Amino acid sequence: MELVRVPSLKTPENFRKHLATLGVELPCDDNIETAASSPLAQPVRNTSINGKTIGNRFAIQPMEGWDGTRTGGVTDEVLRRWTRFGESGAKLICGGEAMAVRPDGRANPNQLIISKENQADLAKLRQALVDAHRTRYGAADGLVIGFQLTHSGRFCRPNDKRLESRVAYRHPVLDKKFQVTSDAQVFTDAEIKELIKAYVAAAQVAWEVGADFVDIKHCHGYLLHEFLSAFTRPGEYGGSFENRTRILREIIEGIRASGNPIEIGVRLSGFDTVPFKPDPTRAEPGKLGPGIPEDFPTPYRFAFGANPLNPLEWDLSEAHFFAKLCVDLGVKILNLTAGSPYYNPHIQRPAAYPPSDGYQPAHDPLINVAWQIQAVRQIKAKAPPQLIVVGSAYSYLQEFLPMVGQAVVRQGWTDMIGLGRMVLSYPALPAESLEAGRLNSKFICRTFSDCTTAPRNGMVSGCYPLDKYYTGRPEAKALKEIKKAI
Ligand SMILES: Cc1cc2nc3c(=O)[nH]c(=O)nc-3n(C[C@H](O)[C@H](O)[C@H](O)COP(=O)(O)O)c2cc1C
Ligand code: SF4
Secondary structure (H helix, E strand, O other): OOOOOHHHHOOHHHHHHHHHHHOOOOOOOOOOOOOOOOHHHOOOOOOOEOOEOOOOOEEEOOOOOOOOOOOOOOOHHHHHHHHHHHHOOOOEEEEEEEEEOOHHHOOOOOOOEOOHHHHHHHHHHHHHHHHHHHHHHOOOOOOEEEEEEEOOHHHOOOOOOOOOOOEOOOOOOHHHHOOOOOHHHEOOHHHHHHHHHHHHHHHHHHHHOOOOEEEEEEOOOOHHHHHHOOOOOOOOOOOOHHHHOHHHHHHHHHHHHOOOOOEEEEEEEEEOOOOEEEOHHHOEOOEOOEEEEOOOOOOOOOOOOEEOOEEEEEOOHHHHHHHHHHHHOOOOEEEEEEOOOOOOHHHHOOOOOOOOOOOEOOOOHHHHHHHHHHHHHHHHHHOOOOOEEEEOOOHHHHHHHHHHHHHHHHOOOOOEEEEOHHHHHOOOHHHHHHHHOOOOHHHOOOOOOHHHHHHHOOOOOOOOOOOHHHHOOHHHHHHHHHHHHO
8 A cells, every 4th residue: 555645735725635535524624713713712511620621622532651769759741741741732631641540550660659649749740731831831721630530451561561461351463462371361250349449549649739620541442441342251241231341330339438438530442443463475575564453252252342243343332321321320531542553553543654563554544543533423322412522643633633633523523533643743733723823833743753662662652753851762663673683
């Protein structure tokens, strides 16, 4: 496949023509609208969060940094990232980064841990973000901050590069990939009850340091997402939809029973598919093969949001039930994403250049961007109106991100647009698009995937190609060597 590079399209008209050739339905305006006419500048009025109305339609997506202390505390790198989030102008910090509720649930030995021991650090981190926002904009009105709570399940590497996976159930494809070899790695019901207490304790820390909400991570194949697809698990946490969502209910009940009034959000992979791998027959020197599905059994009973008879197709029926359940449980923010960065990254993080453990795109990544936007549209259309819905995977749109973002918000396909990678390379994008109506192409994320490849190889995450803070680091050189070796 000869990939058409997004910057080569130059104008919204060409971009729309290209979308049409792909058969992709995505609206794109002719210009970036500035405040106050921009749909992206409008406050989110569905509901309030901790008494606040979110001040605009830009959300910063959670992004784990691999750069905390070995005990899960905050470092200068983490402070810098959160300060830049505060300066961005986005009014919703939708989790900051995944914070482990227990040390054994870390995806890397330098992930933040949300605990009493780290409470002072986390308070400083939140304050740094608020101060940066206030310094840049004169006030922090309408700024809403959440902390994302996680257990990494199948992807745990709490001590070093070694996997120490814990899972919801035995998986016919992923067990081999993530070294799950024994039933002892499956969480028992009793262990889940203990884990729920850790979520409740973490939410208490979040409240005490001033977070407006906690985001209970149910996405990307991490533990609670895996429970949503625990169709084959016996007992009270597997099988029926009611059982597979029991953990969420029990965490929220626990938070409320503890007297903690913190607001609640959930990040959900609204659809998923089977694991993918590079096609070995089409690899070229210096280039992995394009992604193809791993062999999988049917009916496929191992994905939330996939059609069991053809799991390459989505089935959003349970996502609709989930959105309704969220509202019944008092959840106010549903941040939708898809798939997993570990086993089908083209779905989760559309990119022109794959991470070191990924594969070349088998088709134009705009198709995957559109899947996420369309899935959000469908889920939002059936969700109760008070639920604040956030969409993901906008970074690959590059120069056209604000034009597409404002169009989908105007049409009510989503309440908010979330920025992931783009905000690592170009944190000023929300402010510059709303204030000046144009972007600085020097900082636009080109989806080089270094922010994923670096941590996959044990280095801190960051935008090595475009953020000078990382360009000069020794890791940048090491990263080049790794990419060359691949
Ligand atoms: C370096 C990096 C770390 C990430 N860490 C998290 C995380 O901690 N929690 C989470 O829910 N998503 C995480 N994501 C996924 C992003 O939030 C987002 O869904 C994804 O990058 C797609 O959005 P984008 O196209 O704007 O980058 C991470 C992404 C990147 C690039
Ligand atoms: S390393 Fe920078 S340019 Fe590459 S994907 Fe990450 S944020 Fe984008």
